[in-house]
Amino acid sequence: MKRTAMIVTCLCFGAMMLVPTVTGQQEKSASERSFQQARQVLEAGIKALGGLEALQSINDITRELAGARTDEGQSLQPAPPYFDNQPTAISIRDIRGLRAMEHSEARILGGQPRKFRTVLTPNVVFSTNYVIQTIYPRPPASIVPTRTAMFRRYPESLLLVAWNRPEMLRWVGEAEYEGRKQRVISFADADGVQVGLYFDALTNLLTKSETLGDDSIFGDITNEILYRDYRPVEKLMLPFRYTDKGGSTTQDLRASSIVINMRPADSFFEMPEGFAKADTGPSSNAPTKLANDVYAMVSGGYNSLFVVFNEYVLVLEAGGNNRLSQSLIAEIKKIAPNKPLRYLVSTHFHFDHLSGVRSFIAEGTTIVTTPGAKGVIEQAASRAHVMRPDALSRNPRSPIIETFKGKRIFDDGAHTVELYEFSSPHCGEIIIAYLPKEKILFEGDLLDLDVAEGGTAPAGEDTADLANQIQRLGWQVERIVPVHGRLGKIEDLQRAVSKRTPRSGG
Numbered sequence: 464m465k466r467t468a469m470i471v472t473c474l475c476f477g478a479m480m481l482v483p484t485v486t487g488q489q490e491k492s493a494s495e496r497s498f499q500q501a502r503q504v505l506e507a508g509i510k511a512l513g514g515l516e517a518l519q520s521i522n523d524i525t526r527e528l529a530g531a532r533t534d535e536g537q538s539l540q541p542a543p544p545y546f547d548n549q550p551t552a553i554s555i556r557d558i559r560g561l562r563a564m565e566h567s568e569a570r571i572l573g574g575q576p577r578k579f580r581t582v583l584t585p586n587v588v589f590s591t592n593y594v595i596q597t598i599y600p601r602p603p604a605s606i607v608p609t610r611t612a613m614f615r616r617y618p619e620s621l622l623l624v625a626w627n628r629p630e631m632l633r634w635v636g637e638a639e640y641e642g643r644k645q646r647v648i649s650f651a652d653a654d655g656v657q658v659g660l661y662f663d664a665l666t667n668l669l670t671k672s673e674t675l676g677d678d679s680i681f682g683d684i685t686n687e688i689l690y691r692d693y694r695p696v697e698k699l700m701l702p703f704r705y706t707d708k709g710g711s712t713t714q715d716l717r718a719s720s721i722v723i724n725m726r727p728a729d730s731f732f733e734m735p736e737g738f739a740k741a742d743t744g745p746s747s748n749a750p751t752k753l754a755n756d757v758y759a760m761v762s763g764g765y766n767s768l769f770v771v772f773n774e775y776v777l778v779l780e781a782g783g784n785n786r787l788s789q790s791l792i793a794e795i796k797k798i799a800p801n802k803p804l805r806y807l808v809s810t811h812f813h814f815d816h817l818s819g820v821r822s823f824i825a826e827g828t829t830i831v832t833t834p835g836a837k838g839v840i841e842q843a844a845s846r847a848h849v850m851r852p853d854a855l856s857r858n859p860r861s862p863i864i865e866t867f868k869g870k871r872i873f874d875d876g877a878h879t880v881e882l883y884e885f886s887s888p889h890c891g892e893i894i895i896a897y898l899p900k901e902k903i904l905f906e907g908d909l910l911d912l913d914v915a916e917g918g919t920a921p922a923g924e925d926t927a928d929l930a931n932q933i934q935r936l937g938w939q940v941e942r943i944v945p946v947h948g949r950l951g952k953i954e955d956l957q958r959a960v961s962k963r964t965p966r967s968g969g
Contacts, residue, residue, distance in 0.1 A: 500634035501648040504662055509622050511667035513699035518619055521699075522559045522724045526617075528552040528705070530716035532569070536680065536814030539891045541835045552716060555727050556613070556620060561585045563613040564731045573889030573908070574923030582732050583609050589734060595911055595948065596738045599764070611654040618669045618690055618702065625650045625660065635659065645670055668693055668700065675850065679784055679818035680839065681710055682846025696721050750794050751950070754901040756878060758798065759944050760791050765819075767791055768905050768944050770898070771798065773875045775805035778828075779896050779905045780946055781819030785853045788819030792826065804828045806873070808882060810907040811893040812836035816946065817843060820862075825854035829863045831871070833884055833892035837864050885932065889925035895932070902941040904933070910956055912948030922959040930960050 509515050529551045538545040550569040557563065563583040571577050578593035588601040588609045601609065614620045625632065628650055635647040644664040651657055659673035671689045678684045686709045690702035701721055707714040741764070750758035756771040765783035769776055769791075776799050782788040795804060807823045809832040810816055817839055820830060824844050832840065844855065844862045873880045881897045889908050896905040909929040910922075922930075933940055933956075943951040 497634045498629065498632050501632040501650075502629065504634070504646045504648050504667075505622065505625055505632065505660070507667040508660070508662045508669055509626065511662075511700060512618060512622065512669075515626070517698045518623055520724075521619055523555065523557040523727055524617070524619065525720075525722045525725055525727060526552075526554040526718045527720040528554060528716040528718050530714070532714045533712055534571075535711055535713065536812075536839075537571070541812045541839055550714075550716070554617075555731055556617065557727060557732075558614075558620060561610065562732050563610070564727075565613070566731075571923075573887065573925030575911075575925065576923075582734075583613055584732050591735060591738065593735075596735075597948075598734055598738045598740045600740060608654040611652050611656070615652060615658060615672070616688065617705075619699065621658075621660075621672060622669065624652065625658070628652070637664070640670060643670075666693075669702075676709070677848060677851040678709065678846075679821070680814050680843045680846070682848050683850050684709055692717070697723055699723070750798065753903060753942065753944075753950075754898075757898065757901055757903065759950060760794060761950065762787065762790070764947060765815075766944060766946050766948075766950075768896070768903075769795055770873075770878055770880055771802065772873070772878050775803050777806045777808070777873055777880060778804060778823070779808045779880075779944075780810060780816065780907060781807055781823055783815055784818050785822050788822035789854065791819075792822060806831055808832065808894060808896065809836055809840070810895070810946070811890045812839045813890060813908070814839070816907055820844075821853055821855040824860065824862045825858045827860065827863070829865055831865050831867070831882070833894060834866045834868065835892045837866055840864055883932070883936070887925050887928055888923070895929070897936075897938050897940070899938075902939050903944060904938065904940045904942070904953075905944045907946035910943065910945050910951070910959060912943075912945050912951045912955055922956075922963040926956070926959050927963055930956055 509518060512518060529549070532548050532550050533545050534548060535545050548569045548571060550567050552565065552567040555564040562585070564580065566580040567577070569577045576594055579590065580593065581590045582588070583606070588605050590599045591597070592599070615624055631650040633649050635649050638645045638647050638661065640661055645661040646664055647659060647661050649657055649659045656674050661670040662668065663670050669690050671687050674686050676684050676686050687707070689706040689708065691706070692704040693700045693702050703718040703721070705716050706712060750760045752758055758769055760767045760769070765780070765787055767782055768779040776795055778791070778795070782791050792804065804823065804826050805828065807820065807828045807830050809820060809830055811833060812835045817836065820840055820843060823830065830840060840862055841864070848856045867882070868884055870884070871882045879899055881899065882894050883897065884892060884894050887893045887909060893907070906929060909925045940953045943953065943956060945951060
């Protein structure tokens with residue numbers, strides 16, 4: 464039989480691996496050796512947690528956590544030091560019932576409260592924003608990948624998942640992490656994600672897990688969860704500290720309580736009554752015409768507004784990711800097929816508000832933004848997206864960025880858009896747009912609106928500051944287009960401010 468050789472280059476957990484393979488019996492024996500080594504490491508890791516029988520006896524497990532979230536990309540300035548909020552969380556895994564729940568509470572920059580829950584059941588996945596009383600259902604196709612991702616967060620279920628996928632186990636090699644020798648294996652999870660597992664060579668305890676991801680700002684990125692501070696919980700050894708990293712540390716939580724088989728109440732997994740349901744489907748809805756040549760694109764939790772000028776189109780906000788921005792661009796071209804997308808206004812440097820800019824850069828659109836956002840946009844434009852190539856990957860070009868301080872006006876005689884840059888309790892540099900002829904205000908993050916008409920959360924310091932800016936500038940605002948939530952009116956802002964208390968203001 465003819466022997467053939469092939470070199471496979473593999474992006475695996477931040478390392479480049481050269482793997483020689485041959486056909487026939489030799490290839491099989493190499494795979495078997497890799498599997499056997501990985502299986503031995505995994506078996507030792509399971510034993511270190513308490514053993515296979517103890518892990519399989521877990522029907523459900525509940526954690527109460529608290530700690531710090533270092534909000535890179537969500538802070539007052541684009542560079543360190545970043546704003547640290549202090550979230551609290553409850554995490555439940557009902558393993559037998561195939562249910563999971565993550566609930567977190569915090570007070571974000573600007574003083575607005577955050578109370579959010581994500582729920583998985585065998586039949587549905589949804590998230591709930593308790594502050595604006597809105598439910599965000601997810602499509603049925605997301606049930607399996609969401610379950611897979613949620614059940615690989617913690618060691619007791621992660622190692623069982625790996626154990627039950629023996630054909631996917633592979634030995635990676637030895638490595639050093641934080642001064643300690645590690646044995647590293649990998650497996651492919653049910654959603655196709657390759658997972659790296661690092662085990663301490665002395666204790667056999669799981670040190671960290673790694674996955675590769677595609678980030679709108681950082682491009683191809685290694686996401687890590689570090690497991691530390693192992694303590695006994697009944698017959699098990701479980702970590703009480705969980706640190707998330709994605710280039711830098713994003714979250715560090717410590718468990719105050721871990722309880723096994725407490726039979727969590729069904730209410731944890733039910734949709735709250737009386738809450739509005741948001742439309743979170745693909746951005747296939749036609750833009751909403753607000754006035755002559757003025758349109759709002761309301762979809763996917765990130766709203767945009769665009770104005771068709773005589774010679775070009777101006778867009779306010781790109782959308783929360785490149786899928787949404789591509790849909791937005793397609794809709795604009797239907798309405799104004801012969802006009803260039805000349806300007807995109809990005810309201811501020813928070814990452815989620817810049818996550819759709821690459822699609823506009825690929826179009827050659829000039830991005831108008833604040834000085835602090837310029838570096839973030841340049842970083843996003845320069846990063847490689849090998850895993851999931853986007854429009855800019857296929858049509859590389861440098862971004863065209865124009866920054867300003869204070870005020871800038873776009874006016875062609877028929878249309879006027881006034882941009883105002885100022886410092887807010889939410890962000891050190893932020894742009895709001897005012898259309899004086901239409902009496903429309905466009906803003907991002909300073910006022911988020913419930914999907915239900917009339918539903919408005921209490922204002923934070925940033926919301927109250929927005930109301931003060933409107934009064935100071937003498938704007939005659941009638942309609943408000945927020946980046947998040949439904950289209951609103953000035954009465955929504957007034958209602959939010961009226962609900963504000965010293966506590967809700969931060």
